Amino acid sequence: MSCRSSRAALATFFACVCALSAASVQAADKVKVGLVSTLSGPSSALGVDIRDGFLLGVKLNGGKLGGLPAEVLVSDDQFKPDVAKQLFEKNIKRDKVDFMTGVVFSNIMLAALPEAYDNNVVYISANAAPSSIAGKDCNPLFFAVSWPNDAYHEAAGQYANTRNVKNAYLVAPNYQAGKDSLAGFKRTFKGQIVGENYTKLGQLDYAAELAEIRAAKPQAVYIFLPGGMGINFIKQYVGAGLGKDTTLLLPGFSADQDVINAVGAPMAGLFNTAHWAPDFSNPANQKFMAEFEKEYKRPPSLYASQGYDAAQLINAAVRDAKGKIEDRQALRRALKTAHFDSVRGPFKFNVNQYPVQNYYVRTIGSDGKGGLTNKSFSDPILKNHGDAYAQDCKMKD
Amino acid sequence: MSGVLILEQALNGLQFGLMLFLLAAGLTLVFGVMDMINLAHGSLYMVGAFLAAWLVGLTGSFVLGVVGAVVLTGLFGMVLEAGLLRTLYARDHLSQVLATFALILILNDGVKMIFGTDLPLSAPAALAGPVELLPGLQYPAYRLLILGVGLALAVALYLLVQKTRMGALVRAGASNRPMATAMGVDIRMLFTLVFGIGAALCAVAGALLGPLLAVQVGMGENILILAFVVIVIGGIGSIRGALVGSILVGCIDTLGRTGLQHVFREFLPPQWASAAGPALASIAVYVFMAAVLAIRPQGLFPARSG
Numbered sequence: 001m002s003c004r005s006s007r008a009a010l011a012t013f014f015a016c017v018c019a020l021s022a023a024s025v026q027a028a029d030k031v032k033v034g035l036v037s038t039l040s041g042p043s044s045a046l047g048v049d050i051r052d053g054f055l056l057g058v059k060l061n062g063g064k065l066g067g068l069p070a071e072v073l074v075s076d077d078q079f080k081p082d083v084a085k086q087l088f089e090k091n092i093k094r095d096k097v098d099f100m101t102g103v104v105f106s107n108i109m110l111a112a113l114p115e116a117y118d119n120n121v122v123y124i125s126a127n128a129a130p131s132s133i134a135g136k137d138c139n140p141l142f143f144a145v146s147w148p149n150d151a152y153h154e155a156a157g158q159y160a161n162t163r164n165v166k167n168a169y170l171v172a173p174n175y176q177a178g179k180d181s182l183a184g185f186k187r188t189f190k191g192q193i194v195g196e197n198y199t200k201l202g203q204l205d206y207a208a209e210l211a212e213i214r215a216a217k218p219q220a221v222y223i224f225l226p227g228g229m230g231i232n233f234i235k236q237y238v239g240a241g242l243g244k245d246t247t248l249l250l251p252g253f254s255a256d257q258d259v260i261n262a263v264g265a266p267m268a269g270l271f272n273t274a275h276w277a278p279d280f281s282n283p284a285n286q287k288f289m290a291e292f293e294k295e296y297k298r299p300p301s302l303y304a305s306q307g308y309d310a311a312q313l314i315n316a317a318v319r320d321a322k323g324k325i326e327d328r329q330a331l332r333r334a335l336k337t338a339h340f341d342s343v344r345g346p347f348k349f350n351v352n353q354y355p356v357q358n359y360y361v362r363t364i365g366s367d368g369k370g371g372l373t374n375k376s377f378s379d380p381i382l383k384n385h386g387d388a389y390a391q392d393c394k395m396k397d
Numbered sequence: 398m399s400g401v402l403i404l405e406q407a408l409n410g411l412q413f414g415l416m417l418f419l420l421a422a423g424l425t426l427v428f429g430v431m432d433m434i435n436l437a438h439g440s441l442y443m444v445g446a447f448l449a450a451w452l453v454g455l456t457g458s459f460v461l462g463v464v465g466a467v468v469l470t471g472l473f474g475m476v477l478e479a480g481l482l483r484t485l486y487a488r489d490h491l492s493q494v495l496a497t498f499a500l501i502l503i504l505n506d507g508v509k510m511i512f513g514t515d516l517p518l519s520a521p522a523a524l525a526g527p528v529e530l531l532p533g534l535q536y537p538a539y540r541l542l543i544l545g546v547g548l549a550l551a552v553a554l555y556l557l558v559q560k561t562r563m564g565a566l567v568r569a570g571a572s573n574r575p576m577a578t579a580m581g582v583d584i585r586m587l588f589t590l591v592f593g594i595g596a597a598l599c600a601v602a603g604a605l606l607g608p609l610l611a612v613q614v615g616m617g618e619n620i621l622i623l624a625f626v627v628i629v630i631g632g633i634g635s636i637r638g639a640l641v642g643s644i645l646v647g648c649i650d651t652l653g654r655t656g657l658q659h660v661f662r663e664f665l666p667p668q669w670a671s672a673a674g675p676a677l678a679s680i681a682v683y684v685f686m687a688a689v690l691a692i693r694p695q696g697l698f699p700a701r702s703g
Contacts, residue, residue, distance in 0.1 A: 040514040042611040174675045197655070198675045204610040207409040207540065208654045214535075215402040228611055236609070239520070239537040241527030262517070 028098070028325050031065045031318055032073070034091030035102035036084055036112070039076035042204070042228025045258035046104045046303045047076070050126050053304035054101065056288075056295055057311025065311070066318020073097065079202075081111035088115035098325045099124055101310050104303070105226070106130040106149060106177040107201070117141055120328060122335070126310040127303060129354060131180045135389030138352040140396055141328075143335055145313045146306045147275045148354050148387035149177050150184025152251035153224065155273035155359040155381050157188030160220055160249060162381075167192040168249075169218035171209055173229065174198035181224035181251065187388065194218045199225075204232045210240045220247040223254060230254035231262045238266040252276075252374075255364060257301040260372045267364050267372055275355075276305045276344045277362050277376035284312075284341040299373065305343050316340035346384075352393035356386045401534050406651055412540050414647025415547025419602040420620060421627040421639040422554055423595020429634015430567055431588055433486055434493045437477075437500035438599065438624065439617025445470040445600025446607040446616065447508055450516035459521040463604040467597045474596020478589050486588075505614050515613040518604075543605050550601065551640055558636050567591055623650075626682060630689045632696025641697060646682050653681035 035054060037047030051074055058070050073095055077084035084103060091097045092115055100116050103109040106128040113133075116123045122141050129144035160168060168191060172178035178198060186193065195216045197209050213221055221242070225233050230250075237248060243266065252274025253259075260267050278289060278299060288308055292300040300308075313335065318325055320334035336349050350356050358380035367373035424438045445466050453462030481500075485493045519525075520539040527535040558564040569577045570584045578584050603616075610616065627646050631638025658674035665673065689697065 040614075042515060042613055044514065197658070198672075199654070200675065200679055205413070207412070207537075208406060208651045211402055211405040211409060212655045214405070215399055232610070236537070239525055239527065239539060241535040241537075 028068060028323055030069045030071060031099070031314070031325060032071045032095060032097040033065070033099045033101060033314065034088070034095065034097040035072055035074045036077050036087045036091065036100065037074075037102035038079045038104045038108070038227075039074075041079050042231075043079060043104065043226065045262075045301070046127070046227050046253075047102070049258065049301045049303035050102055050104065050307035050310075052296055053292070053300065053307025053309075054126065054311045055307075056292055056304075057308045057315070059295070060287075060291060061311075061315055065315045066321070066323060068318060068323055074102075077103065077108055077112075079105070079108070081108045084108045084112040085115060088112040092116060092119045092121050097121065099314055101126050101314075102307070103128055106180075107175050110176070113139075113142070122328070122331065124310050124313060124335075126306045128177070130176055131183075131387070131389050132176070134352050134354050134387050135392035136394075138393035138395055140332060140353075143313070143349070143353045144355060145310050146355070147357070147359075148389075149180040150187070151275070151359060151382075151385060151387065152253070152273050153181045153184030153222075154188045154385070155361070156222060156249050156251060157185040158381050159271065159273060159361050160185075160222070161188065161190050163220075163247075165189075165191050165220045165247070165249075167194045167218050168220045168222055169193075169195040169197075169213050169216050170222050170224075171197045171199065171206075171213075171233070172224040173201040173203070175201045177226075178224055185222055185224075191219075199229075203229060206233050206236050207240075210236060210242060213246070214240070214242060218246060220249050222249045224251055226253055231259055234259065234263050234266070238263075247271075252362065253302055255362070255374065256303070257299050257373070258303075260364060260374075265372075268366075270364050272362050272364075272374070273359055273381060274302055274362055274374075274376075275357050275359050276302055277360060277374050279373075279375050280343065280345060282341070282343070282345050285343040285345075288343045299367075299371075309340075309342050309344070309347075312340040312342065313338060350386045350390050351395055352387070352390045353395070354387055354390065356384055358383050359385055401531065404531075405534055405536065406655065407648065408536060408540070408544065410648030410651035411644060412544050412547070412647070413651055414644035415544060415551065416602045416606055417620070417623055417627055417647055418551055418640050418643035419547065419598045420624040421631070421643050422551075422636060423592075423598050424624050425628040425631065425634055425636065425639045426558075426567070426591055426595055428628060430570070430591065431486060433482065434490050434497065435482065436494060436497040436621070437504060438595070439619075439621030440501050440504040441470060441474055441596045441599040441617070442603040442620060443508060443614065443617040444473060444504065444603070445596075446518070446603030446612045447512050447516060448600065449604030449607055450518035450612045451512060453518060454516070463601070466604050467600045470600030470603075471593045471597035474599075475589050475593035477596075478592035482592070483585065483588070501618070509614050515611060518607040518612045520608040539608065543609075546601065546605060550598065554598075555636055555640070563587070563590075623682065626686050628696075630686055630696060632699040635696070635698045638696055638698035645685070649681050649685055650678075653678040657681070 037050050039047045075087045099122050101124040104127050109128040125144040127146050129146050129148050134148055170182050172182050250272040252272050255272035316339045317334040321330045324330050348356050359382040360376040361381050362374040362376045364372050365375050427433050427435050448469050449462050449466035452465040524538040528538045530536050566582050627642040631642030657678050658670055661670035661673050
């Protein structure tokens with residue numbers, strides 16, 4: 001008798017525990033996303049496009065992500081790592097967001113990421129994807145839906161080889177992503193490097209560096225200068241008359257729509273490398289191009305496409321996890337399969353949760369409406385390309 | 398390094414130095430002559446750049462826009478002096494620092510409210526290309542314009558302070574204010590005018606550098622630090638010191654950014670040279686200032702002799 005009642009009590013107890021744990025992984029009633037990006041200053045065009053791309057993605061889903069009403073909290077990191085860290089803390093601890101996303105710059109993201117890791121919040125990177133997190137510091141909570149920091153540069157080095165460039169001069173800011181990018185170029189480039197210059201991050205006057213380049217007489221110049229830095233460099237490069245004897249090769253983001261708009265005619269005919277181009281014919285991209293133009297009355301940039309894809313990835317993952325975003329394991333499994341139609345075409349995650357995808361050479365030409373736009377070569381310069389660091393990643397599950 | 402490269406870098410250093418001089422000149426007069434620390438001097442540079450970008454967009458003419466911005470910023474400076482800063486002359490330096498720091502914050506947010514965080518400003522199309530100075534030396538036409546304007550203003554300012562009645566009055570007012578007032582000089586009016594000229598010079602620098610750099614909120618703070626370095630090196634209150642200090646700082650910064658790597662490459666492995674070069678270049682100017690302070694604490698050209 002006592003035995004039976006104790007068994008009943010145990011059964012009740014287990015039932016309660018089961019009910020409790022079931023309650024904790026019940027489908028959430030909404031999805032909260034914290035979007036922290038650079039929305040002011042000379043590099044604000046990047047952050048603004050990530051934000052607009054992301055919000056467009058949410059809007060086209062009827063204001064929902066994975067079938068749940070979505071709330072996106074947008075804030076400006078002012079290009080300052082300490083501000084970004086505070087905003088992450090606020091979004092995560094006070095607003096209790098489910099996802100963080102949006103940061104443009106690697107150094108800013110690296111400063112703020114521990115806030116997300118420590119509180120078990122997933123970070124979806126719509127841009128920055130530094131080599132450290134691709135390799136030994138890979139983290140189960142970090143997903144890059146953009147491209148590894150050095151991929152464009154590996155593609156550019158490969159393209160320089162196909163153009164028979166014998167020697168090149170490299171310029172990048174003196175910070176992690178700058179070093180990653182030039183390492184990427186050198187990994188594939190077979191010619192000689194005649195000069196390397198690491199400038200101050202945020203530098204806007206390149207007179208001294210341009211004089212050095214003129215003296216070094218390289219066949220090609222390759223720069224990694226995101227945002228306002230690149231705009232100023234290209235303007236001053238043209239102003240100094242260097243364009244006549246030296247080929248300027250660019251990573252995609254230094255020759256994207258925001259840079260084209262700011263620099264204007266001198267951009268025509270320049271070559272650059274990227275994982276996306278506005279002329280991709282896949283249906284997802286066609287829809288994105290049309291809707292973005294309609295919504296914002298301007299052509300989207302790479303960054304906008306990445307912001308849009310970040311929203312699509314979250315949408316697909318929340319849907320596949322059946323809304324159980326509190327269950328991080330289920331959510332991660334859903335994120336890793338990435339069942340969404342990316343505007344870039346084929347996309348999948350590597351073991352380090354960095355993308356494996358194609359990279360293309362693009363050239364800048366007329367858009368037929370009096371402006372300039374990027375046109376992609378039909379064959380990728382790098383096919384199904386991952387990154388050089390994935391083997392160092394021991395991903396914990 | 399070849400001769401052409403050194404010449405081009407010297408031109409770059411001179412161009413940067415002359416723009417620094419336009420800021421430092423106003424700062425050193427206000428600091429040395431009126432004994433007033435004006436941290437908001439960089440904000441006048443920002444105001445000038447924003448007004449220029451706005452007026453160039455409005456009128457469609459670069460010259461009109463820049464001249465308009467210079468005049469308006471000069472007037473703005475005079476209003477600021479008469480309305481607020483004048484009451485600070487009698488206070489100690491801490492009050493001045495606090496009040497003008499508050500002014501930086503107010504002006505930053507004021508500009509943001511009126512114009513937004515940044516405005517586009519491009520060099521005139523006629524000056525967008527390079528000019529061949531020597532065979533093998535092409536130099537951007539717009540930077541030559543900046544060099545010319547900077548040099549002309551430096552000479553004009555030197556003549557104004559050293560050779561005109563107004564300059565003599567400024568120097569008299571600075572050395573003994575009650576005596577100058579007793580002799581019938583309207584010191585208050587004079588200081589307002591000097592402050593206006595300082596503000597106008599800031600606007601010239603802001604408007605001319607706008608197309609090369611970027612017209613954005615907060616652009617004044619970074620350059621203000623360098624302007625203070627210049628007047629400490631040159632000697633507080635001295636126009637000649639400001640000129641020499643500016644050109645020294647401009648050249649050290651420019652040559653340091655690229656030349657140091659060449660020097661290091663002579664005796665260090667390349668990866669060390671490319672790491673140490675940029676790191677040292679960013680502090681080279683401050684090392685130089687520390688050296689000047691150690692050897693000549695009063696600056697290279699103390700105000701009394703300049």
